Amino acid sequence: MNRIPLKGGKDVQNHSDRFRLVRYASYFIGFLLFYSPAALVLRFFSGLDGKHLIGNLCDSLNLRMGVGGLLSIDRWQAMDWTLGQVSIFVVMAVALILGPLFCGWLCAAGAFTEFVGRLVPDRWKIDVAGKVDAGAVRYGFLAGYLSLPFFGTGIGCSFCNFRVLEYIGLGVGSGFLPALTSTYIVVTLLWLVAGGMFMKGGRGWCVFLCPVGGIQNAMHAIGARLPFTAKMRYRPENCRSCGNCVEVCPMRAIAPAADGDWQTSGGPGVRISLNTCIACAQCSAACPHGALGYGFGPLAKPASATLPAREAARS
Amino acid sequence: MSGTAGRVAAWVLAAWDKARNSVSLALFGGSGALGAGTLQHLAATCPGGGCSGCGNCVTALGAAAGAAAIGVVARRRKKGPARLPQNSEPLNPT
Numbered sequence: 001m002n003r004i005p006l007k008g009g010k011d012v013q014n015h016s017d018r019f020r021l022v023r024y025a026s027y028f029i030g031f032l033l034f035y036s037p038a039a040l041v042l043r044f045f046s047g048l049d050g051k052h053l054i055g056n057l058c059d060s061l062n063l064r065m066g067v068g069g070l071l072s073i074d075r076w077q078a079m080d081w082t083l084g085q086v087s088i089f090v091v092m093a094v095a096l097i098l099g100p101l102f103c104g105w106l107c108a109a110g111a112f113t114e115f116v117g118r119l120v121p122d123r124w125k126i127d128v129a130g131k132v133d134a135g136a137v138r139y140g141f142l143a144g145y146l147s148l149p150f151f152g153t154g155i156g157c158s159f160c161n162f163r164v165l166e167y168i169g170l171g172v173g174s175g176f177l178p179a180l181t182s183t184y185i186v187v188t189l190l191w192l193v194a195g196g197m198f199m200k201g202g203r204g205w206c207v208f209l210c211p212v213g214g215i216q217n218a219m220h221a222i223g224a225r226l227p228f229t230a231k232m233r234y235r236p237e238n239c240r241s242c243g244n245c246v247e248v249c250p251m252r253a254i255a256p257a258a259d260g261d262w263q264t265s266g267g268p269g270v271r272i273s274l275n276t277c278i279a280c281a282q283c284s285a286a287c288p289h290g291a292l293g294y295g296f297g298p299l300a301k302p303a304s305a306t307l308p309a310r311e312a313a314r315s
Numbered sequence: 316m317s318g319t320a321g322r323v324a325a326w327v328l329a330a331w332d333k334a335r336n337s338v339s340l341a342l343f344g345g346s347g348a349l350g351a352g353t354l355q356h357l358a359a360t361c362p363g364g365g366c367s368g369c370g371n372c373v374t375a376l377g378a379a380a381g382a383a384a385i386g387v388v389a390r391r392r393k394k395g396p397a398r399l400p401q402n403s404e405p406l407n408p409t
Contacts, residue, residue: 136337140344144382148349151378152371153356159348186354208344 004122007242008288016248019285023105024115030106036166092215096223098230099279099294100216103206109161110206110213110278113192114250117202127200129246130255134207135217135275142214161191161205162212201250207276221274227298232277232284234270234300239291241267245283253277261302265289271302335389342386349379 006013032038091102103110117125128134145159164187195204206213224231241264245254253276262269272283284292331338353375360366 133337133340136340137344140341140346141348142344143341144345144348144379145352147345147378148352148375151349151352151375152369153352153375159351159355186351209347 004247006244006247006286008244012244012286012288016244016282016286019282023280023282024111026105027108027111030102030111031108034106035108035162088215091212092219095216095219096229099224099232099277100213100220101279103210103213103216104278104280107162107206107213109165109191110203110210112165113161113196113205114202116192116196117199120197122200125198125200126204127252128204128207129200129249129252130271134252135221135273137208138210138214138275139218141209142211142218145211145214159187159209160212161187161210164188164191199252201252203250203252206278207251213278217275217277220277220279224274224299228296230279230294230296231274231299232272232279232281233293233295233297234272235291235293236262236264236269236300238289239264239267239269240289241269242288244286244288245270245292248282248286250280250282251276251278254283257302262300339386339389342382342389346379346383346386349375349382353379 003017006016033041094101164184167184190209191205195206195209196202198204199207201207220231223229239262241256243256246256253273254270255273257269257271259268261271279294281294284294353372356375357372
């Protein structure tokens with residue numbers, strides 16, 4: 001297993017590694033709760049009224065209709081507002097107030113590629129941290145994804161890693177392996193191979209292509225600017241720019257800041273992208289100086305917002 | 316009135332200049348999603364002679380190509396300030 005070397009001694013390394021194991025355990029619980037064949041949450045609600053589908057959360061979204069259907073009030077009124085539809089709004093509300101916790105703590109599809117990515121040495125991987133505006137790409141992909149029904153092609157369900165992981169899970173038990181056919185091959189290659197094994201952090205699919213993650217981070221990017229919401233909070237006065245957080249971030253959401261952006265204890269500090277951070281708090285576990293933590297409160301404002309600080313840094 | 320319009324135009328241009336890189340990347344992302352959706356549509360309907368000739372694939376692929384083309388144009392124009400020709404005189408000669 002590929003280990004990410006950290007600065008700050010053995011204690012920091014061990015703490016970070018243990019925290020990663022806790023995260024993986026949480027993702028496994030998420031797998032049992034939300035994914036077939038267990039899908040305990042859906043089974044619970046199904047047991048309550050015998051009506052809800054046993055399957056994934058998106059199956060009942062029923063967006064497979066063309067422009068006419070989307071613009072027809074009758075069609076929307078006729079839709080069965082089941083758990084699948086309600087859950088989308090629950091996930092969005094949670095992301096707004098508490099951050100994208102589903103991605104950070106429960107999504108087994110993202111965790112699976114992150115885990116697979118650790119089997120490949122980092123020197124073979126592409127690192128996009130601070131190099132590509134991942135938020136722009138993922139929101140663009142999300143916009144295209146959501147616009148698909150307007151082109152009559154239906155929502156791209158088979159282009160969802162959630163669905164593929166479910167089929168793999170089902171296939172292990174029943175021998176049913178549609179993941180080996182048609183478009184699932186493309187998705188699996190992009191999700192597991194291109195996004196998982198050969199992108200640093202192992203979450204290339206999550207960073208650029210996951211529509212559910214895109215929706216959550218769009219909500220988080222709005223919510224995190226409100227002072228009463230929870231988010232990954234940065235304390236630049238504690239930061240010594242060791243770079244541990246940059247190394248361990250699976251979403252590559254943390255990048256070194258520009259000189260003069262922050263008043264730190266040493267070095268330029270870091271910037272966290274609200275468009276890709278999933279509040280998994282792995283950065284917090286790897287930070288030896290307590291500069292990062294998940295909690296409620298306002299976002300730290302860069303010192304470079306004031307001109308003298310930037311000028312001082314340049315001179 | 317014209318002053319306000321000018322300021323608004325300048326603000327729009329400055330905002331566009333600042334956001335151009337992100338917008339072009341977003342267009343590439345949108346293009347990818349439309350292409351992927353078209354592939355799914357084709358995989359779901361075409362095998363076994365199931366094509367009904369609805370033309371949705373052409374529409375979606377056209378939109379994908381259009382978005383990608385606009386993205387490429389937006390990116391190509393981001394190559395910094397135009398340089399003076401080699402034989403031109405410097406500005407504000409003293």
